[in-house]
Amino acid sequence: MKHFKTYLLCLGLALTTASCSQDDFDSTEATSEKLVDMSFIAGSSQPVTRTVLGTDGSTVTWQTNDQIGIGYKTARYQKTYPFKTPTTGSDVRFWGQADDQPNPYFMMYPYQENAKIAVKSNSQAEYQYDFPKNQKAVAGSFDPKANVSVGIIPQRGKPFIAYNVGGLLCFTIKGTSDVKQVKLLAVGQENLAGTINSTITFANDGKISAAQNKFTAASPVVNLTAESGSLEENKSYYIALPEQKLSQGLTLIFVLQNGKAILKKVKQEVNIQRAQVYNLGEMTLDPTKAKDFILKNQPIIDAVAAKVSGLNRKPDGNLDIYDGDNLEKILSYKGILTITDNDKLTSIDELQYYRNITSVSLQGNKNLAGELDFNKNPYLNNTIVVSNSPLVTKLDISGLKDLKFLSAHHMDGLTEAKVGNNPQMTTLALYNNKLLTKIDASNLPALTTLQAYNNGELTNINTLNSPKINSINISATGKLTQIEGLSDKDQLENFVAWGNKIESYDFSKMTKLKSINLLGSAVKEIKGLAAAGTNLKILELGSTQISSLDVTKNTELQKLNLSYVKGITTLDLSNNTHLTELTTNNSGIRELKLGSKNGLKNINVSNSKLSSLDISEAGTIENIAVGLQTDVTGDKQIKVTMTQQQKDYFDSKGIIFTENIITNNSDKNKPNSNVKVIIKQ
Secondary structure: OOOOEEEEOOOOEEEEEEOOOOOOOOOOOOOOOOEEEEEEEEOOOOOOOOOEEOOOOOOEEEOOOOEEEEEOOOOHHHEOEEEEOOOOEOOEEEEEEEEOOOOOEEEEEOOOOOOEEEEEEOOEEEEEEEEOOEEEOOOOOOOOOOOOEEEEEOOOOOEEEEEEOEEEEEEEEEOOOOEEEEEEEEOOOOOOEEEEEEEEEEOOOOOEEEEEEEEEEEEOEEEEEOOOOOOOOOOEEEEEEEOEEEOOOEEEEEEEOOOOEEEEEEOOOEEEOOOEEEEEEEEEOOHHHOEOOEEOOHHHHHHHHOOOOOOOEOOOOOEEOOOOOHHHHHHHOOEEEEEEOOOOOOOOOOHHHOOOEEEEEEEOOOOOEEEEEHHHOOOOOOEEEEEOOOEEEEEEOOOOOOOOEEEEEOOOOOOEEEOOOOOOOOEEEEEOOOOOOEEEOOOOOOOOEEEOOOOOOOOEEEOOOOOOOOEEEOOOEOOOOEEEOHHHOOOOOEEEOOOEOOOEEEOOOOOOOOEEEOOOOOOOEEEOHHHHHHHOOEEEOOOOOOOOOOOOOOOOOOEEEOOOOOOOOEEEEOOOOOOOEEEOOOOOOOEEEEOOOOOOOEEEOOOOOOOEEEOOOOOOOOEEEOOOEEEOOEEEOEEEEEOHHHHHHHHHOOOOOEOOOOOOOOOOOHHHEOEEEEEOO
16 A cells, blocks of 8 residues: 556457448438347547456456347437347457448447437437446456446447547455455545446547536445455555546445445545546465454444345344445434334444534433543534433534534533534534533634523533624523633623523623523623614513613613512603513512613512602503502502503503502402502693
8 A cells, every 4th residue: 555556457349340232332211110130349549448357457358148228319218228149359359230221320338228318419418327336346357347438339330439538447365275255445436436427528539528426316335245255465456437526535435244344534635537447465364363343232233224125134134344345334324313212322432434524412321321421423514413312411513613513411420522624514502411510612613502501510611712602592501600612702682691690791892782681690790781772672581689770772672570579669661662571560669760661561560669659651460569668667659650542452451550458369459459540631
């Protein structure tokens, strides 16, 4: 593997064609297809090429019973017709039947029954054929049916040259003669085999001037298998591959007779070019270092087998990766792996072998335990969800550069979630975890959503250098005392932080804030609400310890909750004309000023310190509670000014205002007792 060479493979073959019918060119269009006997002759006047590689490593000759496929414009369903040679050598004749028609013929080797040739013009055709994933190992040569070539016969009696559409990969085995199969895997999972559409344009001299390949069904795996016995040591072997650049290199898996395997990796780019050989050189194998590649994590195997049919499992349910088509089938499993409520799942060991799984959902697996290190699975680039697995203690995704979403919740034993170097992550959801004490959400440049609620032992959250966060939920985190980097979150729109020990917030840089919920938290001071201006729509501050509030700049505010806030005594809402819901019950507010022509629909200011309230500018209020006010001397009556229309509406809804105090707690009108109604004239 130390020497890599690319050299030209002489695959051009001059074929002189002759027809058993007339030799002149008919310029009329054929109206129907009539098959007649004819033959095409491979002449020796040009460099010979075909199906068996000579000892010089470049010359190829035809073999007895070789078949080519012939297609042409009038061929039904674009099918190809077989032409066979009964002889071996350079000068051979291919016999078969085709339509005697005036347009160019297009050929391909080898003949494939399902191949098609769609003629686009006199110099272009679209070939549909199979590039075989299973190739026969031939010492010193290649599988004659794998090395596809095409050509144009512009006119009967004129010579043509067939050109390979792919190239050859060459290697020589050293150290053992016990290899029964070689599997070739494109590390970047480029297509190495399958059904291909090749649009080929031929120049005037018959050479390929342009070729475009497109796979319609494909595999990143090619198998080179000895027909019997083993591949020979010190002999060159060739694998036919479609033209392309394999940017991430190749892995060659040498499977020995005992089923064990040796892996060799080619880490540099491999450029497979038409009609050329890419020589990997010698592959030195030490059979004593061969390993079994048996997957034993049966819950994962079962989940894959439920979606991928035909896995060749051992009697005990285990899976040999390199047995049969197992490798290709494993790679065919794409997307999300879901394992739910499976008591047999104890680890995520071996997940890394399922390289096309991009997301995992592991929920309700009560025996999943220990550390879940997902860094062995760099192909996880979408989501990871782990929940309700109480024996899991640690989760690590710090090396998954393309992961976008992590959710770990209801994990009673989780003490650490290691996040970092995840530049594509947009959502981090770590919630309902009993033992989690800190969350590091720093240095996540794409992060927009942070969910860290209901973590009873959480004391610290770090959001430094994560500038795009627009939604944070840290509610019900009773021991949380700080959020590093919060004050710099100028993209923040929604902030939910009820039920924690943080005492001060500065929103001065958060101009996009739409919603704040600090219900029942220990907050005493709130700064900078004016920065949000008209963007702020919802402000939930009930049961907090704040002593002042200025929302005069938040003129689009729609919902305000100050229930049980004893420290605020005056509240000016004269600028908040879009307010629809106001809750200040059981507060210390003595003076409340509402704006004119406001849109209040729901108002509860009961059990506070108010002596008067004017709601006449509010229009239609659906729900109201204004009674049971008190002062230092005890109960006091509140005077509520309203319009007659409002009063009539309340009456129709069964909302009754009484000047006396209702003591019956079951009376729905109690919140509106000890109220004197004044009708605005």
